[in-house]
Amino acid sequence: MTDLQATLDSIYADIQPRIGEGKVADYIPELAKVDPKQFGMAIVTVDGKVYRVGNADTAFSIQSISKVFMLTLALGKVGEGLWKRVGREPSGSAFNSIVQLEHESGIPRNPFINAGAIAVSDVVMAGHAPREAIGELLRFVRYLADDESITIDDKVARSETQTGYRNFALANFMRAYRNLDHPVDHVLGVYFHQCALSMSCEQLARAGLFLAARGSNPTTGHSVVSPKRARRINALMLTCGHYDGSGDFAYHVGLPGKSGVGGGIFAVAPGIASIAVWSPGLNKVGNSQLGAAALEMLAARTGWSVFGD
Template sequence: MSRSVSNLTTIVKEIADEMAQRPDRGEVANYIPELANVHNKRFGLVVVDGAGNVASAGDSEMPFSIQSISKVFTLTLALGLVGDKLWQRVGREPSGSPFNSIVQLEYERGKPRNPFINAGAIAVTDVILSGHQPREALGEILRFMRFVADDPSIAIDESVAASEQRTGFRNIALANYMKSFGVLDNPVNHVLGVYFHHCAIAMSCRQLAMAGRYLAWSGVNPSTGHSAVSAERARRINAVMLTCGHYDGSGEFAFRVGLPGKSGVGGGVLAVAPGKASIAVWSPGLDVHGNSHLGRVALEALSKRMGWSIFGV
C-alpha cells in the first residue's frame, strides 16, 4: 500500500471515529415511514481513488435508501437521450426554496428551477419514460447505475417505494401542476411510479462511491476505461451538483466542503473531488434543509485534511 493510500485510509477511519462521538446527529426523515425506522447512530464513509483503492470506515457496506442521489444518474441518462434540449424543460439555477416547494412552480409557469429539486427530477424522469413502459424506463435507470458502479446486485427497496407512493401527496401535486403547463408528456401516475422507485434504490457507501467515479474522472470509469458520458457533460453535471445538489443548503455545502455533491433524505451524500476521488458518506440524521448533518461535517473534514476543495487549500 502506498503512503498516500495509507494516509487516506487513516484519515477516513479518524473521521468515522470522530463522527461516532458527536451528539449532534440531526433528525431522520420521518415523513417517509420506512426512513423513520432507520437508526440515527449509523455512519459510513467510503473514498475511491483513481487506481481503484478503497478507503472505508463505519457502516460502509450497509445498504440505505439513496433517495435524491438517484437524480444525478437520471440527469445523466436524460442528457444522453435529449442533450441540451433538456434545459428547455428544466432550469439550472439554485432554488432557494425547499426541495418540495410548489411556490416557484406557480411563479415560473411549471418549469422547475433545477433537476435536483423534486419537481425537476420528476420532469427528468418524464424524459426517460417517453417511448417506454414504466417498467422498461426503471430497468434503464437500474442498468445504468449497475453499469457505472460495476455491480449487478444494486436493487430497489420495494418497501420504501411503496411507503413513498402511499405518502407522496406533495410530489403528486407537483407532477399534476407541471402536467397542467404541458411540462410532462406522459401520464402522471406512470411518471410518479418511476420516480418513487428510482428514489427507493438501495446502495451502500461503497457501491455509491463506485458509481460516482465517472463524474470524478471526466466521464470515464478509471478502473475499466469505460466512458459513461463526455468530459464536457460530466463537468456540467458536476457544476449543477455544486450549485444545486443540497437544495437551499447548497451554498453552505460549497462554502464548507468545496466539492460538487448530491444529498438524499435517506442521509447519503455523493461527493466528487475531480481527478482525485469519488466519495460517499451516510449518516441518516438530517439538518433543517433535508441534508445529512454529519455527512456534511465529515466531508468538510475530509476535504480540508486532503486539500481537495476545488477552490484551493
C-alpha cells in the same frame, strides 16, 4: 497523497461521539424506521483504490442522489434539449417547494429539486413503459458500479407512493403546464422507484466515479459521458445539489455533491476521487448532518476543495 485510510479513521474517531445527531426523515414512513445511529463513508480514487470506514457496506435508500444518475441518462437521450424542460439555477427553496413552480410556469429551477427530477424522469420515459424506464435506470447504475447486486427497495417505493402528496401536487402542476408528457401516476411510479435505489457507500462511490474521472470509469474502463458533460453535471451538483443548503455546503466543503433524505451524500473531488457518506440524521434543510460534517473534515484534511486548499 496523504494516507487516506488514516484520514478516514481520524474523521470516524471525531464523528463517533456525535453519532445519532440530526433527525431521520419521517415523512416517508419506511425511512422513519431506520436506526439513526449509523455512519459509513467510502472513497474511491481515480486510480481505483477503495477506502472505507464504519457502515460503508450497509445498503441505504439513496433517495435524491438518484437524481444525478437519472439526469445523466436524460442528457444521454435528449442532450441539451433537456434545458427546455428544466432550468439550471439554484432554487434557494426547499426540495419539495411548490411556490416557485407557479411563478416559473411549470419549468422547475433545476434537475435536483423534486419538480426538476420529476420532469427528468418524464424525459427518460419517452418511448418506454414505466417498468422499462425503471429497469433502464437499474441496469445503468449496476453498470456504473460494476455490481449486479444493487436493487430497488420496493417497500420504500410503496411507502412513498402512499404518502407522497406533495410530489403528486408538483407533478399535477407540471402536467397542467404541459411540462409532463406522461400520466402523473406513471411518472411518479418511476420517480419513487428511482429514489428507492438501495446502495452502500462503496457502491455509490464506485457508481459515481466517472464524474471524478472526466466521464470514464477508470476501474471498469467504461466510458460513460464526455469530459464536458461530466464537468457540467459537477457544476450542477455544486450549485444545486443541496437545495437551499447548497451555498452552505460549498462554503464548508467546497466539492460538487448531491444529498438525499435517506442520509446519504455523494461528492466528487474532480480528478482525484469520488466519495459517499451516509448517516441518517438530517439537518433542517434535509441533508445528512454528520455526512456534511464528515465531508467538511475530509476537505479540510486533504485540501480537496475545488476552491483551493
